[in-house]
Amino acid sequence: MATAAVARPAAKPQPRARDEEVLVWPDLVFIEFIAAMVFTLALFLLSFLMNAPLLDQANADVTPNPSKAPWYLLNLQELLLHMNAALAGVIVPSIWLVIMGAFPYFDRDNDGQGIWFGTENSIKLSIIGGLVGIVGTWFLILWDSGKLAFFLNDWFGFSGGDTFRFLENVRSIQTQLPWPEWSREITYSPWNIVIIGEDFQNLDFPGWLVEQGIPTGVMVAFPSLLIFALWRAGMIFTRRDAVVVLFSGFVGAYLVLTVVGTAFRGQGQELVFPWQLKVSEGIPGQH
Amino acid sequence: MAVETPAKPSLSDKLYDKMFHNYVWKSIFRTGYPNTPRNQMLIVATNVFLHLHPTRLHRTHVKVTHTYCLGGLSFFMFLGLTVTGILLMFYYVPSVERAYLDMQNIETTVQFGQLMRNMHRWMAHAMVILVFMHMMRVFYTGAYKPPREFNWVIGVILLVLTFLLSFTGYLLPWDQLAFWAITVGTNIAGAAPVLGPKSRFWLLGGFEVGPNALIRFYTLHVIGLPLLAAIFMAVHFWRIRRDGGLARPL
Ligand code: HEM
Numbered sequence: 001m002a003t004a005a006v007a008r009p010a011a012k013p014q015p016r017a018r019d020e021e022v023l024v025w026p027d028l029v030f031i032e033f034i035a036a037m038v039f040t041l042a043l044f045l046l047s048f049l050m051n052a053p054l055l056d057q058a059n060a061d062v063t064p065n066p067s068k069a070p071w072y073l074l075n076l077q078e079l080l081l082h083m084n085a086a087l088a089g090v091i092v093p094s095i096w097l098v099i100m101g102a103f104p105y106f107d108r109d110n111d112g113q114g115i116w117f118g119t120e121n122s123i124k125l126s127i128i129g130g131l132v133g134i135v136g137t138w139f140l141i142l143w144d145s146g147k148l149a150f151f152l153n154d155w156f157g158f159s160g161g162d163t164f165r166f167l168e169n170v171r172s173i174q175t176q177l178p179w180p181e182w183s184r185e186i187t188y189s190p191w192n193i194v195i196i197g198e199d200f201q202n203l204d205f206p207g208w209l210v211e212q213g214i215p216t217g218v219m220v221a222f223p224s225l226l227i228f229a230l231w232r233a234g235m236i237f238t239r240r241d242a243v244v245v246l247f248s249g250f251v252g253a254y255l256v257l258t259v260v261g262t263a264f265r266g267q268g269q270e271l272v273f274p275w276q277l278k279v280s281e282g283i284p285g286q287h
Numbered sequence: 288m289a290v291e292t293p294a295k296p297s298l299s300d301k302l303y304d305k306m307f308h309n310y311v312w313k314s315i316f317r318t319g320y321p322n323t324p325r326n327q328m329l330i331v332a333t334n335v336f337l338h339l340h341p342t343r344l345h346r347t348h349v350k351v352t353h354t355y356c357l358g359g360l361s362f363f364m365f366l367g368l369t370v371t372g373i374l375l376m377f378y379y380v381p382s383v384e385r386a387y388l389d390m391q392n393i394e395t396t397v398q399f400g401q402l403m404r405n406m407h408r409w410m411a412h413a414m415v416i417l418v419f420m421h422m423m424r425v426f427y428t429g430a431y432k433p434p435r436e437f438n439w440v441i442g443v444i445l446l447v448l449t450f451l452l453s454f455t456g457y458l459l460p461w462d463q464l465a466f467w468a469i470t471v472g473t474n475i476a477g478a479a480p481v482l483g484p485k486s487r488f489w490l491l492g493g494f495e496v497g498p499n500a501l502i503r504f505y506t507l508h509v510i511g512l513p514l515l516a517a518i519f520m521a522v523h524f525w526r527i528r529r530d531g532g533l534a535r536p537l
Contacts (some may be wrong), residue, residue, distance in 0.1 A: 014531045021343040025327040028340060028349050035356040036363050043367075043413065047405035054394065057387040058466035060495065067467040069475065070457050072415050072450060076475055085478035101443045103426075104436035113429040114347075114534035126427070240429065247426055 065267045065280050074261030075254055081269055082144050082170065083215035092219065096250070103247070107239040121235055122244050128235075129245040132226055133252020140218065141260055144169045145271040170214055174206040223249055339524050341532060348533045353428070357421035361449075362520065364414035371407040372509065379459070381505035383498045386461035411453050418449045430534035438526045441519055448516045455508035458501060469504070470496050 022028075056062075069077050079088035112118030117126065142148045149168045152158040160167060166176035186203040227245055230236045236245065266272035267280060296304075306312065307320040318329040328342040347353055378397055379389045393400035422442060425431060431439035458469040473496070477487030492499025527533065 014535070014537070016531070017345065018343075020346050022346055022349055023324060023327050023343055024331050024340045025321050025337070028344060029331075029337070031349060031351060032356065032359055035351075035360060039360060039363065039413070040367075043406055043409055044402075046409050047402055050405070050409075051394075051401060052405050052408035053462075053464055054390055054460055055463040058383075058461045058463060058496075060466070060497075062463070064463055064467055067471050069468050069472040070454060072453065073472055073475065077471060080475065080478075085475070086480045086483065088478075089475035090479035090483065097443055097447065101440045104431040104433070104439050108433055108436075110432050110537050111429075112536075113432040114536045116353075116428050118429050118536065122427075244427075251423065 066265060066269055068261070068265070071258065071262050074265075075257035078141070078257045078261035078265070082140070084211040087212055087215060100247075100250075103243055107243045109238060109240060111238065112240055119238065119240050119244075121241065125230070125235060125241055125244045126248040128230065129226070129248030130252040132222075133249035133254075134256050136222060136249075137253040137256040138260075141256070141271070144171075147271060170210045173214070174210045177206070179206045339528075341528065344532055345535055347535055354533070355420075355424060357417055357424050361414060361417045361421050364410050364417060365516065365520070367410050368407060368414065369513065371403050371410065374403050375407055376509060381459065381501050383461065383501060386459065386501060390460045390462070411456060415449055415453055418446055422446060428534065432534065434530050435526075435534060438523060438530060441523050441526065445516065445519050445523060448512060448519065452508065452512045452516060455504040455512060458496070458504045459508065461501065466496055469500070473500075 068074060076089050076093060079092060082088070112122065117123045139148075142151075146169045149160070166172050168176070183205040184207070186205055187201060188203055189201050191201070223246055226249065227236060227242050230245060231242075236242055260271075263274040263277065264271055266277045303320070316330070317333050318326045321327040321330045331337045331340055331342045375393065378393050378400065380386065390404075393404055395401075397403075425439065425442065454469075454472060457472075458465045473487050473491055476490065477483045479486065488494065490500070490503065491497070492503050
């Protein structure tokens with residue numbers, strides 16, 4: 001009965017297995033104490049060896065190049081280079097947080113609970129998800145920064161010439177294809193809707209495509225395709241399996257985006273090797 | 288036949304008695320020294336800090352490889368950041384005129400000032416990493432499954448709060464790194480559709496990072512966000528106990 005399923009005593013704590021229990025003091029408290037000591041000592045050591053950075057006093061007239069957000073936001077700053085700012089900076093992270101928060105409501109089975117990689121195949125699925133996340137994200141970054149076309153041409157002598165120039169990166173789909181003039185200004189509303197200073201009336205279709213359409217498509221399609229493929233291949237059976245792939249893919253992509261944003265983005269957010277990375281202070285008055 | 292006489296109390300026994308069975312000790316710690324199972328359970332149950340724990344717990348959960356202590360260490364970082372943060376507050380005034388000079392003073396003239404600042408900085412980085420890793424351990428042990436669904440949600444909120452705590456602290460040194468990182472960071476927030484520019488203005492108290500932004504970030508950093516985080520952590524820990532301790536296979 002449907003109502004019975006809803007009224008299932010989901011929040012009931014597990015019964016205790018008293019004969020399997022040990023005393024918190026000393027068994028747990030001791031471990032916590034050691035962990036706290038190890039971290040305290042390690043952090044003291046680190047603090048003696050390495051000083052927190054302090055650059056020149058803040059100056060709104062001197063822009064460092066590159067200017068970077070704190071490292072844990074550089075994943076978003078990296079995304080920002082590839083798509084519409086609102087999408088990269090706000091919509092994608094917000095939606096992801098909601099999706100992640102909803103994991104337990106999607107995957108409600110108790111199977112595999114409470115032990116590392118408790119379900120069948122979960123190690124394999126985590127590795128596949130993680131690797132696809134890492135390799136896929138690197139591939140997309142290399143493509144969109146034009147490096148892929150550059151490597152193909154420089155190292156292997158492949159060149160698409162002018163015909164395939166539009167495949168060089170995402171932006172060139174907008175700039176290198178002969179879009180008809182009308183497509184750059186499609187009126188979709190008979191009057192201008194203004195919401196807090198932003199107006200919505202005309203659509204620049206090629207611009208929309210490269211800044212929102214394709215990035216959204218990629219972010220939705222890649223994970224969906226991966227999960228679909230693994231399901232067809234008989235590796236995904238349960239919701240837990242699907243969530244494991246999705247989460248592992250996220251961790252992989254997050255890692256790559258953070259590392260690239262931190263260590264591979266030089267002046268003008270150009271993609272460079274970490275050892276080529278240097279920061280120059282801007283010239284006063286020049287942004 | 289020799290009559291067995293009880294052994295005379297040794298010196299250490301006497302010392303032990305003097306230390307732990309006296310009036311003052313018993314007024315502070317109601318239980319005796321935790322060297323018997325009874326006292327060990329009592330000390331956990333009667334001490335306000337220790338009673339975050341149950342008195343006994345399942346064997347699998349005291350294995351370091353089950354949690355790697357990551358949640359506990361996240362909390363430990365939070366405590367350490369509170370201590371070092373309070374010390375830094377003694378010397379730091381969040382005004383555009385003083386902030387940077389105060390930072391220099393902390394590094395050069397304040398006793399152990401550089402050490403305090405370094406500890407605060409590295410602990411903050413450590414906390415971000417530890418919380419993320421804690422989330423991964425919870426995920427890969429399937430510990431978000433019923434009945435712990437909502438504690439996972441609270442966890443996600445704590446993750447966001449950890450990022451925000453770190454982000455608001457980043458501006459305070461008022462050096463080039465701080466200023467431009469926050470400029471870039473708030474530009475990201477300002478890109479939100481419709482509400483973006485307004486929320487950026489609200490966050491900065493203006494259109495640019497300036498005195499208003501500094502005082503807002505400071506207030507959020509030293510009281511607003513820590514308070515919120517502490518509340519959510521309290522709920523997080525409470526629920527772990529209510530949900531029957533850590534997850535284990537059915
Ligand atoms: C400031 C951040 C956080 C603190 C201080 C914290 C603290 C803790 C502690 C001490 C535990 C006990 C077990 C352990 O140490 O692993 C725990 C368990 C748990 N945490 Fe967190 N946590 C934080 C963030 C998070 C996040 C980001 C998530 C997930 C998104 C999360 C989800 C959970 C869940 C579901 C449990 C129960 C695990 C189980 O039953 O095995 N927490 N947390």
